[in-house]
Amino acid sequence: MNNYKSYTLEDFLHDESFRNWVQGVGNQEVFWITFLNKFPEKQEVFRQAEHIIRAADVPADRISEREIRNEVQLFIERAGQIDPTVSGIPVASGRPRIFTQKIFVRWAISVAAMLLVSVGLNWYLNKTKTEASGLTALRTGPADLVQTSNDTGKPLKMTLADGSEVVLSPKSYLRYPSQFADSSRIVYLVGEASFSVKRQGQSFLVYTGEVITKVLGTRFVVRAFDQDKKITVQVQTGKVSVYVAKPKLVHSEKEVKGLIITANQAAIFEKDISQLSKTLVKNPEKLTKSSVENISRYDEVPLPVILHDLEKAYGITVQFDARNFMDCRITATLSNESMYEKLDILCRTISASYEIVDGQIIVSGKGCQ
Template sequence: MDRYNDFSLGEFVWDKSFRSWVLNPTREDDETWQNWLVAHPEKREMVARARQLVLAIRPSNSPLPNPEKRMAVERIVERLETRNLENTETVHLPWYAGRAVRIAAMLVLFAGLGWLFWLRHQPKALDYDQLVAATNVEMREIANTTAQPLTISLEDGSRITLDPGSKMSYPAHFNGTKRGGRREVFLSGKAFFDIAKDPSKPFFVYANELVTKVLGTSFTVRSFADEREVSVAVKTGKVAVFSREDPDATEKQSSRELTGVVIEPNQQVVFIRKTVKIIKSLVPEPEVVENTGTAPHFEFDDAPVSAVFNALQNAYGIDIIYDKNIMDECPITATLTEMSLYEKLDLICKAVGASYKSIDGRIVVEGKGCKNN
């Protein structure tokens, strides 16, 4: 850390280690920098400025801006440093107080927005190869060139089933220091992930525009470069999904909690590339997720509709919302075991004079109920 003792503002802004600490902080990096700041209190103000500049020209995992944009930012940094020098020779004002500095800060913001606009209009800015190259870590790549699914076992106990025509990159070991010991893999294509649980080390799947963060669960990611959509569907547990273009992506990645669009069993998110929009819904064919060791039976004899809906919720892990006050007295007699979830719902709703919709990954049932018949 001694090399930072004589760093200028501009040197901090473009330093890779400093940018990594600001944009992708790890516990180890944060402790190192905080200890350095305690030992060098005279650098706190400059570091604070550099942090704001780095945040204004994110993201860090994409290539640096083209020469024109970098030159513009460097000119702004030069103005900030010149202004600060003038202030120290006259009146000691806060660095952010002067009009010229406020204008410079606005220019930084516009430069950052311009960079983001430029990035969003680069069709390959977030592709698999560039994401892997940006890690600066030696990666292993496995491509499935066969006609059958290929199973990959990772050192942490996770198992990944890679579809034909798909490829994945991952480090030989997850305890490296360059990426903070994170469990990270990069996917192009489709794969099913069965992730070993480790709350202290979330597992990340980077699939072009989408980031999937999990603690320990099973799910499917589909992200082919030539398709219009990227999707993530959960089988068990919970996952958080967010776009790499999300302004809060760095914070969501570093948080210990699952933040973003959180999806549960039989739910999915679909990222529409053209509109940069994420849609949450149910998977096309929900499956039973109840882990009792035996297949559940859906046989009801004059049972209240609430008991039927509860059985479906427990079996499929999907919330079913309805007005219990007006529908609970509706009796159901049916054998639904061999039917799909949607067939079950069709029959139940027809029996009680109701209808249902799938909204935001849940089932919403509407009807007048038996009290009004």
């Protein structure tokens, strides 16, 4: 068992499992994705090792060794022609000029080396940033993963092997197998994407850092940028389960702590405190197959009837005391307002209020006597 608490940069670089994960190879994806959640104090050295391995994996076909040697030699020759006393470099008194010149040349060589490292790093970063979006095969275990990156400023629509559709947001990338296995369909997302999953026998799982979203067939949006403090999953239609990944799940432990979210609900995972909670989306939309097609004119209609209509239209549970509100008769025209605006109108009419608790709407008030 490795003692990860004492891991150094060299330990990460020599760890075959870690190197395989960085290079898209191996079968411990979940462990390394959730590593920093267990060992947050290792974030700096973890990222350094990751960058070094990625940089070393880039083919050096742009700058030849001969060009590098020529540039270094030219820099040293020019540096050797500079008088150290004129260049502003302090020279110890009493030392021969030839000796100080050697020190200066050594200093110039060090500067040249640092300069070349900086140039090489900038070239690699620029190459990565400007590389055209497309498909890149990434080896992982027995099958190949494919990566699609969206380096454009517009959403990128793509279709997976099972017929599921994905709309990849800018600055995002998705990793997935060219052909899904019979047991499950697994993809890995960094950034944001909208999924329209085709219903099949096996589950469809989206890995985003520490959070796993599991569905059979539905439409939902996942946002999981590295710089964000939260990971969000918003359901448009259907039902999904969202839970926190466990690197090593004990076989006897059957319970998985997570959330079930349905249309117009959202799951939010706060990275700082590792907490998963349920709420509603910012702008709930009517369900396409709602039994209530138009909510418009109400004339002296009991409030519970209107609230039930809202439940059916948006697929969101509305909790209230039906007996308390039965005598509240509403006359109103509700048309293009958002769901929250409709609730505001209804609540103001009878001096009531509402709040969102665990992905549900709770309406409270004194009622109408």
